[in-house]
Amino acid sequence: MTYITREALLNMDSRYRAKLINSLSGFKSVNLIGSINDKDQTNLAIFSSVIHLGASPALVAFIMRPSSVERHTLENIQQTGQYTINQVNTDFWQGAHQTSARYERHQSEFEEVALSMQFIDNISAPFVKESQLKYAVALKEILPITLNNTLLVIGEITDIICTEQAIQPDGYIDIESLGAVTVSGLDSYHSTHRLSRLSYAKPDTSLVELNLVGSPHLG
Amino acid sequence: MTYITREALLNMDSRYRAKLINSLSGFKSVNLIGSINDKDQTNLAIFSSVIHLGASPALVAFIMRPSSVERHTLENIQQTGQYTINQVNTDFWQGAHQTSARYERHQSEFEEVALSMQFIDNISAPFVKESQLKYAVALKEILPITLNNTLLVIGEITDIICTEQAIQPDGYIDIESLGAVTVSGLDSYHSTHRLSRLSYAKPDTSLVELNLVGSPHLG
Numbered sequence: 001m002t003y004i005t006r007e008a009l010l011n012m013d014s015r016y017r018a019k020l021i022n023s024l025s026g027f028k029s030v031n032l033i034g035s036i037n038d039k040d041q042t043n044l045a046i047f048s049s050v051i052h053l054g055a056s057p058a059l060v061a062f063i064m065r066p067s068s069v070e071r072h073t074l075e076n077i078q079q080t081g082q083y084t085i086n087q088v089n090t091d092f093w094q095g096a097h098q099t100s101a102r103y104e105r106h107q108s109e110f111e112e113v114a115l116s117m118q119f120i121d122n123i124s125a126p127f128v129k130e131s132q133l134k135y136a137v138a139l140k141e142i143l144p145i146t147l148n149n150t151l152l153v154i155g156e157i158t159d160i161i162c163t164e165q166a167i168q169p170d171g172y173i174d175i176e177s178l179g180a181v182t183v184s185g186l187d188s189y190h191s192t193h194r195l196s197r198l199s200y201a202k203p204d205t206s207l208v209e210l211n212l213v214g215s216p217h218l219g
Numbered sequence: 220m221t222y223i224t225r226e227a228l229l230n231m232d233s234r235y236r237a238k239l240i241n242s243l244s245g246f247k248s249v250n251l252i253g254s255i256n257d258k259d260q261t262n263l264a265i266f267s268s269v270i271h272l273g274a275s276p277a278l279v280a281f282i283m284r285p286s287s288v289e290r291h292t293l294e295n296i297q298q299t300g301q302y303t304i305n306q307v308n309t310d311f312w313q314g315a316h317q318t319s320a321r322y323e324r325h326q327s328e329f330e331e332v333a334l335s336m337q338f339i340d341n342i343s344a345p346f347v348k349e350s351q352l353k354y355a356v357a358l359k360e361i362l363p364i365t366l367n368n369t370l371l372v373i374g375e376i377t378d379i380i381c382t383e384q385a386i387q388p389d390g391y392i393d394i395e396s397l398g399a400v401t402v403s404g405l406d407s408y409h410s411t412h413r414l415s416r417l418s419y420a421k422p423d424t425s426l427v428e429l430n431l432v433g434s435p436h437l438g
Contacts (some may be wrong), residue, residue, distance in 0.1 A: 001351075001380050001382055001383065002340075002380070002381055003379070003380055004376040004378070004379040004380075004381070005377075005378060006378060009277055009309070009376070009377075009379070010222070012390075013390075014275060015389075016351065016389065016390035017274050017275065017390065018274040019278070019310055019389055019390035019391045020274075020379075020391070021271065021273075021376065022271050022274060022391075023352075023392035024279065024304075024306075024379070025250075025269050025279055025304075026248030026249060026250055026269065026306050026394065026399055026401070027246050027247070027248050027399065027400075027401035028246070028248065028271070028392070029244050029245030029246050029247065030246075031245055032432065041275035046413070048271075049271070050245065051244055051247070051268055051270055052240065052244040052247070052267075053235050053282065053364070053366075053367065053369065054240075054366075054369060055233075055239075055240040055241060056233060056236065056237070057366070057367065058228055058240045059238070059366060060243065063270070063272065064320060065319075067223075068341055080433070083409040085243075085244075087245050088412070089244075093414060094426055097417045097420055097426060098420045098426060100420045101421050101422045102421070102422060103422055107422075108390065112400075112422070114226075114337070115359060120222075124290065133242075133243070134391070135243060140366055141366060142294065143279055143362065144382040145272070145362065145366065145371075145373070147273075147276070147278060147359055147373060148273040148276065150272065150273060150419045150422075152362075152364075152371065154366060157228070158224075158228075159223070159224055159225060160222070160223040160239075160243070161220075161221070161223075162220065162221055162223070163220055163339040164220065167221070167239070169239070170234075170235065170238055171231075171232075171234070171238035171239040171350055172238045172242055172404045172405070172406075173239060173242035173403075173404065174406075174407075175242060175245065175246070176403065176409060177402075177410070180245055180246065180403075181236070181246075181414065182245070182246035182401050184391075184392075184394050184395065184399075185391045185394075185416075186392070186395075187391075187417050187418070187419070187429070188391065188395075188413060188415075189413060189414040189415060189416075190411035190413050190414060191411070191412050191414060192246065192401060192403075192409035192412070193409060193410050193411070193412060194407060194408070194409050195309070195312060195400065195408040195409060196407075196408060197406045197407045197408075198316045198403075198406050199222065200406070201316055201317045201318075201319045201320040202261075203318050203321060203322055203326075205320075207313055207316060208316070219283055
């Protein structure tokens with residue numbers, strides 16, 4: 001085992017440190033956030049910081065770096081109060097990564113990376129048609145994190161679109177069967193292999209492995 | 220594809236909704252947070268909400284639900300200003316899940332789930348010996364999220380301990396080679412299979428797959 005001190009971290013080359021520190025939190029979600037501005041220009045951007053915040057109310061959050069290319073997303077969300085979150089799967093993970101390039105405002109990432117827009121009633125923001133699990137989100141709050149000038153963008157989940165067979169009888173969605181991918185560090189993409197679901201943990205009680213039923217790619 | 224409206228979400232059985240909504244954000248990190256109080260009682264708790272917040276300064280955050288069993292962790296962190304984050308791997312993922320049982324304050328999860336404590340100089344909080352990537356964190360800020368009474372606990376990474384061969388020449392840590400696991404929903408654990416690392420995306424430039432070198436389990 002190697003041991004890296006705080007002093008070594010502070011003296012590290014900044015690009016090396018960025019890759020190292022980005023690896024520490026573990027595997028991250030991979031989502032495309034779709035948005036539109038008041039001139040009907042659409043935007044699509046990849047985020048690895050989307051996190052579950054709570055089920056009641058149904059809240060989801062992500063981290064925004066204001067100085068980055070992602071600002072089109074932030075401006076659109078502030079204008080319309082609405083966005084979509086689309087899980088990335090093994091069919092289009094490279095195109096999803098390509099959305100992180102610094103495209104101009106008049107360029108739509110949908111066209112540039114060959115993904116299709118999908119619209120539903122009452123939601124102006126575009127969904128990604130190729131995504132098998134996606135939802136519309138209504139902006140609730142933007143919380144400044146002053147320590148490093150990032151923003152925690154919090155929204156409420158309003159409309160969910162999902163491949164039906166992936167939804168288990170207890171509500172769990174088998175995202176592995178949908179080919180959902182995960183990312184480590186800044187740029188390493190991974191598919192997954194289920195170890196098991198586990199029962200709710202109680203003191204002095206052994207864990208039980210839970211079986212899945214009827215998921216699309218698992219027979 | 221099935222379509223779930225906001226009204227259907229609001230009327231859903233609360234346990235069903237919790238499992239459904241927890242599946243939406245995608246794959247999550249799996250970490251054990253180690254802490255100690257001023258009576259030298261240690262605590263270890265599993266979290267799926269640890270996220271990367273920034274590399275300079277090196278900041279990591281996680282979500283705390285104040286009313287849950289995790290409050291021992293919060294109280295310890297508030298007393299000592301210090302904790303450890305330990306990536307969970309395929310060797311002890313069931314024991315890690317078991318730490319979510321409601322143990323009493325005088326019970327140490329290390330003993331209950333048969334994991335070993337490891338200490339280093341100047342850090343009072345215990346590390347998990349079995350983890351191959353772990354770090355000490357100094358508390359910087361606890362940010363209340365009033366929308367659902369959760370807390371965003373933010374800390375600075377001070378000391379990193381890692382299996383040396385997993386660190387790539389550019390700083391990326393090959394956490395897959397360390398057997399790091401990921402979780403979907405509340406209770407489904409997964410190992411991973413790398414699709415590829417991808418080059419930094421630029422407009423009008425094709426992505427290149429990046430090779431890894433010398434990682435421990437990948438030859």
